[in-house]
Amino acid sequence: MIQSMTGFGKASVQLPTKKITVEIKSLNSKGFDLNMRLPSVYREMELGLRNQAAHILERGKVDFSVFIESTSEVTSTKVNAPIIRAYMAQLEAIYPMSDPTELMKMAIRMPDALKTERDEIDENDWQEIQQQINEALANIKEFRIAEGASLEREFVMRIENIRSLMNSAVALDSERIETVKTRLRTAIEDLKATVDENRYEQELIYYLEKYDITEERVRLDNHLNYFLETMQGEGSNGRKLGFIVQEMGREINTMGSKANHSEMQKMVVQMKDELEKIKEQILNVL
Incomplete structure (x- = not known):
């Protein structure tokens, strides 16, 4: 089954002295593009x-954020007296x-007036964070x-619409061929020229083969x-589906160039419209 590259996952837990929240958002991208935000203590x-x-x-283009909000009255930032x-x-x-x-107000704004005591990684806290990360990944x-x-x-739905339009276009094939024959015969008669019937049949076969859409169908x-x-x-099959869509487009375009029939041309245009709607969404497929 296909998956979308668009997604959102969130998980949070309240510990005695802090609240841990993990948020993961993703959008479509050609590759894996990760933007990660972590508290400095967990950079390693x-x-x-x-x-x-x-x-x-x-x-996907992924935004991965871990937020840790202190709920304790104890702070790691101290005044550097x-x-x-x-x-x-x-x-x-x-x-x-x-x-x-006034001197105090100015001094407190100076460099190094405040000092932050670097926290060490607490293994129990990290296990809780990892659990929330796993949950957020499962959610996304x-x-x-x-x-x-x-x-x-x-x-x-779009594929079946294209198939239906293709079958409708093929149903017009016999009418289209008769139209081509009539057009050629009328053109010859307008020239008021004597025509070798064998040569005429050969030319007719050439044009009918040129307009034949059986192979494309x-x-x-x-x-x-x-x-x-x-x-x-x-597994991931978005790229493969994209390649198949390109091949479908080639066949539809060739059918359009061979159609030489107004109603069939309309159906080809409708097939192209359905295909464009597939192309727009295929970019979101993993």
């Missing part, structure tokens, strides 16, 4: 997470008799499968069947 885990996401999601006192002393030397409150996978089922229904029918068969295959 990024490579492993990238490999994990690439293995599960395969393709010695540095602030030093700044205030320097400012006092420049502006004697200054208001200490489920989302993609659901979107893929919707795309599959759309494709089946057979190939297009095979491509339609192959498209439906490929959709049911395992």
Whole structure:
């Protein structure tokens, strides 16, 4: 079954001192394009997470975010008192008799006035984060499968529309051939020339072979069947479906160039319209 590259997955958990939230969003892309946002303390885990996401999601433009919100009254950012006192002393030397409150306001904005104590990775916290990541990846996978089922229904409808239009065009073939014969005979009669019947038959056969669409019809029918068969295959098959759609387009275009019949041309245009709608959606297929 096909899957969409468009998806969204989210998971969160409330721990005693923090809330962990994982969000994963994906859109269509030719390859795997991952934008990952992690708290700085977990940067060393990024490579492993990238490999994990690439293995599960395969393709798509992916935004992968891990948010950790502290719910504790304890903060890792501290006021660097010695540095602030030093700044205030320097400012006092420049502006004697200054208001200490104003000096404090200026000093607190200076570099290194605040210091952040680097946290070490807590294995228990990381296990919780990994669990939420696994859940978010499972959720986005489920989302993609659901979107893929919707795309599959759309494709089946469009493929059957093309097949129906193709059969309707083929049904006009005998009428079209008679029209070609009549047109050639009328053109010869207008010339008021004596025609060798054998030569006329040879020319007629040449034109009928030139306008024959049997080969295109057979190939297009095979491509339609192959498209439906490929959709049911395992794994990523979006690129393969794209190639099949290109081949379908070639056969429809050739039928149009050979049609030489107004009603058949209309059906070819309708087939092209259905095919364009498939092309628009095929870009979303994994």
